[in-house]
Amino acid sequence: xxxxxxxxxxxxxxxxxxxxxxxxxxxxxxxxxxxxxxxxxxxxxxxxxxxxxxxxxxxxxxxxxxxxxxxxxxxxxxxxxxxxxxxxxxxxxxxxxxxxxxxxxxxxxxxxxxxxxxxxx
Numbered sequence: 640x641x642x643x644x645x646x647x648x649x650x651x652x653x654x655x656x657x658x659x660x661x662x663x664x665x666x667x668x669x670x671x672x673x674x675x676x677x678x679x680x681x682x683x684x685x686x687x688x689x690x691x692x693x694x695x696x697x698x699x700x701x702x703x704x705x706x707x708x709x710x711x712x713x714x715x716x717x718x719x720x721x722x723x724x725x726x727x728x729x730x731x732x733x734x735x736x737x738x739x740x741x742x743x744x745x746x747x748x749x750x751x752x753x754x755x756x757x758x759x760x
Contacts, residue, residue, distance in 0.1 A: 645730050649692035673707055680696070
C-alpha cells in the first residue's frame, strides 16, 4: 500500500535562497533509495478556501519506506536547510484499499454512531 507525503510549502520571499537551493539539489538523492518519487510540485489552483504557497506530493512504496527516508542520516543531514529557510506543513497518508468507497465509509460511521448510542442507553 503506497504512502503519500503532502507538503504545504511556503518559501519566504517566494524564491529559494542558497541554502534552500542546496536542499533542493540534494533531497532527490536521499529519497530515491527508499523508493520515493515526486508526483506533483508547484502552485496549486485553489478552488475553495485559501492556500498560500506550493504543494509537493511524493509517493513511497509504503509507510515503512517513508519513515525510513525521513529518519535516514542522509535526509536528516539536509533537513535543517529546509527547516531554516521555508515553512512547511508535512503529512503522510496511506493509500486506500482497492475496495474503498466513500459511501461504504459513511455507512461504517453511521453504524458506529448507532452502536455507540445504543450502548449508552
